[in-house]
Amino acid sequence: xxxxxxxxxxxxxxxxxxxxxxxxxxxxxxxxxxxxxxxxxxxxxxxxxxxxxxxxxxxxxxxxxxxxxxxxxxxxxxxxxxxxxxxxxxxxxxxxxxxxxxxxxxxxxxxxxxxxxxxxxxxxxxxxxxxxxxxxxxxxxxxxxxxxxxxxxxxxxxxxxxxxxxxxxxxxxxxxxxxxxxxxxxxxxxxxxxxxxxxxxxxxxxxxxxxxxxxxxxxxxxxxxxxxxxxxxxxxxxxxxxxxxxxxxxxxxxxxxxxxxxxxxxxxxxxxxxxxxxxxxxxxxxxxxxxxxxxxxxxxxxxxxxxxxxxxxxxxxxxxxxxxxxxxxxxxxxxxxxxxxxxxxxxxxxxxxxxxxxxxxxxxxxxxxxxxxxxxxxxxxxxxxxxxxxxxxxxxxxxxxxxxxxxxxxxxxxxxxxxxxxxxxxxxxxxxxxxxxxxxxxxxxxxxxxxxxxxxxxxxxxxxxxxxxxxxxxxxxxxxxxxxxxxx
Ligand SMILES: *[C@@H]1O[C@H](CO)[C@@H](O)[C@H](O)[C@H]1NC(C)=O
Ligand SMILES: *[C@@H]1O[C@H](CO)[C@@H](O)[C@H](O)[C@H]1NC(C)=O
Ligand SMILES: *[C@@H]1O[C@H](CO)[C@@H](O)[C@H](O)[C@H]1NC(C)=O
Ligand SMILES: *[C@@H]1O[C@H](CO)[C@@H](O)[C@H](O)[C@H]1NC(C)=O
Ligand SMILES: *[C@@H]1O[C@H](CO)[C@@H](O)[C@H](O)[C@H]1NC(C)=O
Ligand SMILES: *[C@@H]1O[C@H](CO)[C@@H](O)[C@H](O)[C@H]1NC(C)=O
Numbered sequence: 001x002x003x004x005x006x007x008x009x010x011x012x013x014x015x016x017x018x019x020x021x022x023x024x025x026x027x028x029x030x031x032x033x034x035x036x037x038x039x040x041x042x043x044x045x046x047x048x049x050x051x052x053x054x055x056x057x058x059x060x061x062x063x064x065x066x067x068x069x070x071x072x073x074x075x076x077x078x079x080x081x082x083x084x085x086x087x088x089x090x091x092x093x094x095x096x097x098x099x100x101x102x103x104x105x106x107x108x109x110x111x112x113x114x115x116x117x118x119x120x121x122x123x124x125x126x127x128x129x130x131x132x133x134x135x136x137x138x139x140x141x142x143x144x145x146x147x148x149x150x151x152x153x154x155x156x157x158x159x160x161x162x163x164x165x166x167x168x169x170x171x172x173x174x175x176x177x178x179x180x181x182x183x184x185x186x187x188x189x190x191x192x193x194x195x196x197x198x199x200x201x202x203x204x205x206x207x208x209x210x211x212x213x214x215x216x217x218x219x220x221x222x223x224x225x226x227x228x229x230x231x232x233x234x235x236x237x238x239x240x241x242x243x244x245x246x247x248x249x250x251x252x253x254x255x256x257x258x259x260x261x262x263x264x265x266x267x268x269x270x271x272x273x274x275x276x277x278x279x280x281x282x283x284x285x286x287x288x289x290x291x292x293x294x295x296x297x298x299x300x301x302x303x304x305x306x307x308x309x310x311x312x313x314x315x316x317x318x319x320x321x322x323x324x325x326x327x328x329x330x331x332x333x334x335x336x337x338x339x340x341x342x343x344x345x346x347x348x349x350x351x352x353x354x355x356x357x358x359x360x361x362x363x364x365x366x367x368x369x370x371x372x373x374x375x376x377x378x379x380x381x382x383x384x385x386x387x388x389x390x391x392x393x394x395x396x397x398x399x400x401x402x403x404x405x406x407x408x409x410x411x412x413x414x415x416x417x418x419x420x421x422x423x424x425x426x427x428x429x430x431x432x433x434x435x436x437x438x439x440x441x442x443x444x445x446x447x448x449x450x451x452x453x454x455x456x457x458x459x460x461x462x463x464x465x466x467x468x469x470x471x472x473x474x475x476x477x478x479x480x481x482x483x484x485x486x487x488x
Contacts, residue, residue: 038249084328243270246444361397397464
């Protein structure tokens, strides 16, 4: 009896053992790894994905052929008889740009909208008999095109208004104008504050905490730009170049607005130990000046591409200024150059040669079918699907592409991190056929390497992450060919 019982036990256990191995349970999808703080906010992520933003410097300076107005300009000189904001928006969208920031007020104090708190504005101009409103024109045109967003610059330094230099009165004036701009014109996606100021201007302390609090109260999805954020930081120069190393993280406590003693270097490179997510925006003009001048012409395509690689290609957003002329339109030369710029970018990045390759990685989180395999670097999602190595794997992490026998002809490598879970990569190297062809520090949202050695007859391409904060998470990789790149 005992024997039979044991035999039954044996049958039963082996039956279940068997079913377990034959009818295997679906493989477990691994959970995403923990984030590494600080993280971007929803609006910062949206901003980062824009890659290029347009700045429009426009105002009395356009008519006086100057860069910094004195504040004594007569509003009667502002008369852009052919102003058509639809043209501005078309030019932007054709260039793949969907956020446009207008100088609602520059240092000269002239307001492009009919502010109730000053008569130094479009009200005093012959344009539309004083009934014009440039901010409204842009907002209407952006809405008509659909999918285009508006941002505004309201210069803190005001050379016209008498209240400037009287702390309480001027801050009240400034806040009154902020309320007009952020209440009357619908959704505003970025507001630009800077510390620019002449050396002999009156002393003035800006109530930044009040300004920031009010901005956030009036607009839920806005990003505030300044030398010190709080949402987007200045990159430390006006050439459009980020640091070769560029962290989106930094310590805000070390920054202040309009403080010349902040080393450019800190803004330019960020801080791997930074406690705040405060990515950098690279502002640069398509021309020499910020305002339109008859004597100036747009930068060459090669210069614009150089800027692109050094801003967007270094984990930043490019804020490209394209100034309307005295007619109130973007000049044909600039329109043409922007078209060339967009078509060059598209032609470089439209083909990803990595798609022709087989792909493998040093390890993958959750094993095969775990949801974090290297194939995710080739899909369309550049944020939330990614390759993740196995936990606790302390070896170098790498991902490798094996191309067809005839080899691949590329000279640009694109790497993107899944920044939604924090910026992590500190050091990386790229090998082609076993030879190191490029190396660098940060990657971030997007890192572009142009190969010094030109086009490689590449068969095996390995991207190695040699140092990171926690595990590196890579959302996209591209191998591209740039016909405009001619290394010396
Ligand atoms: C100025 O005040 C009037 C009356 O209150 C208001 O209708 C208008 O929207 C205000 N203008 C601005 C630019 O806020
Ligand atoms: C601003 O303040 C500083 C220090 O308080 C003073 O030395 C300087 O003269 C002031 N400048 C003006 C233009 O009032
Ligand atoms: C300017 O920045 C320096 C360096 O961070 C700091 O020591 C100084 O207090 C700042 N000055 C102002 C006025 O914020
Ligand atoms: C930034 O803050 C972190 C955390 O407090 C600190 O470890 C780091 O050294 C700071 N960075 C600088 C440049 O002081
Ligand atoms: C401004 O640009 C428009 C469109 O390109 C052009 O027709 C117009 O002549 C330009 N105005 C001036 C003053 O150059
Ligand atoms: C890249 O490699 C060179 C040569 O080994 C080295 O001097 C440099 O520090 C490396 N750069 C980075 C960012 O790792």
